[in-house]
Amino acid sequence: MPRFTDTIAALATPNGTSAIALVRVSGPDVSRIAREVIGELPSARLARHGDYRDRSNTLVDDVLFTFFPSGNSYTGEDALEISSHGNPFITQKILEDLFARGCRAAEPGEFTQRAFLNGRMDLSQAEAVMDLIHARSERALAAANQQLRGSLGRTMAGLTERLLAALARIEAYIDFPDEDLPAEDRASVRLMLESLSVETGRLLATSHYGELLRDGIKTVIVGAPNAGKSSLLNRLVGRERAIVSPEPGTTRDFIEERIIVGPHCLRLIDTAGINLAPGAIEKLGIEKSMERVAEADLILFVMEAGRPLPALPASLVETLRGPQVLTVMNKIDLAMDAETALAAASLNTIRVSALTGEGIEALTAAIVMAAYKLEPSEQEAFIAINARHADALARAQVCLGEAIDKLGDEVLIELIASDLRGTLGAYGDIVGRIDNERMLDHLFSAFCIGK
Secondary structure, three states: OOOOOOOEEEEOOOOOOEEEEEEEEEOOOHHHHHHHHHOOOOOEOOOEEEEEEOOOOOEEEEEEEEEEOOOOOOOOOOEEEEEEEEOHHHHHHHHHHHHHOOOEEOOOOHHHHHHHHOOOOOHHHHHHHHHHHHOOOHHHHHHHHHHHOOHHHHHHHHHHHHHHHHHHHHHHHHHOOOOOOOOOOHHHHHHHHHHHHHHHHHHHOOHHHHHHHHHOEEEEEEEOOOOOHHHHHHHHHOOOOOOOOOOOOOOOOOEEEEEEEOOEEEEEEEOOOOOOOOOHHHHHHHHHHHHHHHHOOEEEEEEEOOOOOOOOOHHHHHHOOOOOEEEEEEOOOOOOOHHHHHHHHHOOOEEOOOOOOOOHHHHHHHHHHHHHHOOOOHHHOOOOOOHHHHHHHHHHHHHHHHHHHHHHHOOOHHHHHHHHHHHHHHHHHHHOOOOOHHHHHHHHHHHOOOO
16 A cells, blocks of 8 residues: 655635635544644544634634545545535635645645555546536436446456456466366367457447436437427526527537436437528538537427428438437417328427427427437446546457457467456456456466465
């Protein structure tokens, strides 16, 4: 375990005026500083009320001190938390005094970095701290909490154990050819690696869901000009976010707003109206609209009740047949066009009036159900990897694939072992550590070498 020689301090709550603020201190000088400021070392993990006096014995504030001994603190080293009144002037005075007593200002993320380096959490858990802070929805919060509690780490530990078992068999064949070992069984090792490859791929597939949780479900509102797309956006957002005008083609560029619908966060995107004969500037807006549609996780296709079905580009028509599309019949407060009514019945359309709010509850319920369909299987619903994890898993997939191919081609076993070590390294990158001695433990326990 690393031993840091310096003691760090920083404000752990946001800057600004508030009821309370918290200053966090961590490092080897915490005990000394606590005795200097408080007069004695407080009991562990019990809040102690007292005065904070600076080095000149000037009263700074009436505070609470909480001491966390090493091994039982967030960082894994002695830590002190000082809760003061939330006046920025007070917290600055406390920090200045702590710096004068030998602390230095903590770098961004340094408390969590020390927690990782001191073995209090793996790297995926450290990343989950940031996910927890920035969670925008119930689902994102639940996933961050699960990862903070080690869900991804446990999954990777299981995959790593199975990989080590396969590697131990390969290494035993290479290093101990004269021992009483089972004959090389490429078929059984290949089955082990194929199973690992399937599960690695399944985990890798949660990457997009991780993006949805962190950034929101990209929900694009698309339709003909003046169908009421901007009015629908405003109704869902709950305020006048987009300009609404009876003149067709008001929206020339896309407008984006995040909203919470049920337990999900949506990136709601209003786009320029689609028509087959646009003007020069309107054409640019339509091109951007089509780009947003191509990237969408969910599409709200808005039709106008009082008008015939619009003529749309063939590529958009094909997209609108997909499962990620909800068809919204807007302006139901107007007389319904007969052709449009027939089409709406065949499309199982959600009928709304963005003007009056009628049908909006049914639409939000449909959006919630569509969002649930974007989730992975129940087993993986709370493992939502990020881009760094995805890169490591993709590298692991490549290495596993090469090892499987070589087993089938009866390539030298040493080359297969190299691929498996590459997979092991990629797995280890996700949690930030890998214990190579564990492979030897597998090897000796499985084959009783040296007995």
